[in-house]
Amino acid sequence: MRIPILESLHEIGPAARRFLLFQTCNILSAQSLVGQAMILFARHIEMPPSWVGALISFMPLASLLVIFTIQIVSALGPKRAMFMAWLLRNIVISVVFTMPWVIDRYSLQMGWYVLLFATLGFCMFRALGAGAWFPWLHEVVPENKRGIFFSTESALIQFSTVWVIILQGLILRRDPGIAHFLTIYGIGITAGLASLILMWRIPGGAGVPQKFSVRGLLDSYRHALADGVYLRFIGVITLGFFSIASYGAALVMYLRDMLHLPERTIMTMLAGGAMAVFLTVRYWGRFAEHSGSGRAMCKALIAQSLVIATFLLHQPAHSWTPYFVAPAIALVVIFNQAFWVSAHRAMLNFVREEGRIGYTNLWTIGSAIALGGTPNLVGWIIEWGGLTGFRICFLMATCGGLLTAIFSARIVRDGVPVQPSLTQMLNPALPVRTLARIAWITLGMHESNRPEPPQ
Secondary structure (H helix, E strand, C coil): CCCHHHHHHHHHCHHHHHHHHHHHHHHHHHHHHHCHHHHHHHHHCCCCHHHHHHHHHHHHHHHHHHHHCHHHHHHHCHHHHHHHHHHHHHHHHHHHHHHHHHHHHCCHHHHHHHHHHHHHHHHHHHHHHHCCHHHHHHHHCCHHHHHHHHHHHHHHHHHHHHHHHHHHHHHCCCCCCHHHHHHHHHHHHHHHHHHHHHHHCCCCCCCCCCCCCHHHHHHHHHHHHCCHHHHHHHHHHHHHHHHHHHHHHHHHHHHHHHCCCCHHHHHHHHHHHHHHHHHHHHHHHHHHHHHCHHHHHHHHHHHHHHHHHHHHHCCCCCCCHHHHHHHHHHHHHHHHHHHHHHHHHHHHHHCCCCCHHHHHHHHHHHHHHHHHHHHHHHHHHHHHHCHHHHHHHHHHHHHHHHHHHHHHHHHCCCCCCCCCCHHHHHCCCHHHHHHHHHHHHHCCCCHHHCCCCCC
16 A cells, blocks of 8 residues: 555656656755745845835746747757746845845845845846746656646645744744844755756656748747637636635734734744645546546635635734634645646647747746736735735635636636536525535545555
C-alpha cells in the first residue's frame, strides 16, 4: 500500500517527477522572496496599503512580458530560457540587502523604493522565462495524467509551503526587525540558486532555432485567437482570478491591521491552510479527471465564495473572531487550490500543438490582468475605506466567484453532459445536496477516489 502522494508521483512518469522536484525547491524560493512575508515586511517598514497593492501586483503584471517571449522560447528552448531568467531574477533581488544602509543613510521611505525596485526586477526577469513554463509542461506531462500532475504539484507545493511558513514564523517570532526579514530573503535566494541545478536535470525543453519576424510572432497567436471557445474560457478564468485576488490581496493586511494579529500567528494560520490543501487537493484532482474540469471548477468556486462571504460578518473587536477566521482561511485555500488544479487541467486540454505558445501566453495574459490589476484596486479601496474597504473586497470576491462558477459549468464542458430539468432547479434540497457533494469530494469519499477494479 502506497502513501497517496507517492502513488501519484509513481503514476505521472519520471520527466514530470523531475519537474515537480524542481518546483518544490522553486516554491521555497518564491515564498521567501515574493510571498506573504514580503507583505508583512512592507507593512513593517510602514509602506501604505496602496503601495503594498502595487507590490503584490508586480508578479502577475510582469507576466505580460510573455507577449514578447515567443521567439526567445522557440530559439533558446524552454530549458535555456527559464534557466537564464531564473538566474538573473535571483541576482537582481539581492538588492534588498542594501535596505538597512539605505534606510539609515536616507529615510524609511527610500527603503520602500529599494523593496519596490528589487521585487519588480525579480518579477520582470521571472516573466521573461515564464513563457517557457507551460510549453515545457505540455511536452513532459501526458494528456491523461494532467489532472493527477496538477493535484500532485499543488499537494507538494502546499506541503513545502507549510514548512516554509513555519520556518518564517520562527524567524519572525516576538518582535521582528529588518534583519529577520532579510534572513528570509537569504533563504529564498539560496533556494533559488539550488533550483537551477534541479531545473537543468529535467528532460526535454529543446529549442528550434528560427529567424525572428513580426509575421511569425503574430502567426503564433492566430490559432489561439481563432478559437472562440478558448477565448470565452480565458474570459471566465480572468473573472475567477479577479475573485481570488480580491480576497488574497486583502487577507494578510486584514489579519495584521484589523485583527491586530502578530506575524507568527498569521504565519501559523497560513501554514494550517497549506496543510489542509496538502491533505485534500489530490481528491479534487481525481474528481476533475472523473467528472471534468468544468464541474470541478464550478463546485470549488461555489464553496469558496460561500466561505469568503462569512468574512462580511466579522466584528474585529470581538475576541472570538480570530478563532473563527482560522478554519475559514483553511477552507478558502482548499477550494482555491481545487479551482487552480481544475482550471490548469482545462487550459492544457484546450491547447493545440499548432500555436501551443500562443495558447499558453493568452492564459498568462488573462491571468496577469486579473491577478495584477486587482491588488492595485484592493490597495486603494483599503486605504480609502479601512474596515469598510476590506468588506468591499470580500464582497467582490464572493460575487466574482459565484459568477465564475456559473460560467465555468457552461463553457468548460469536458465531463459527462448534464441536462438539468426545471424540477431539479426548483428543488429546495438542491443547495444542500450540492454542499454535501462538495464536502464528500473534499473528504475523499467521492467515487472518483475509489480504486479502479482490476482488469
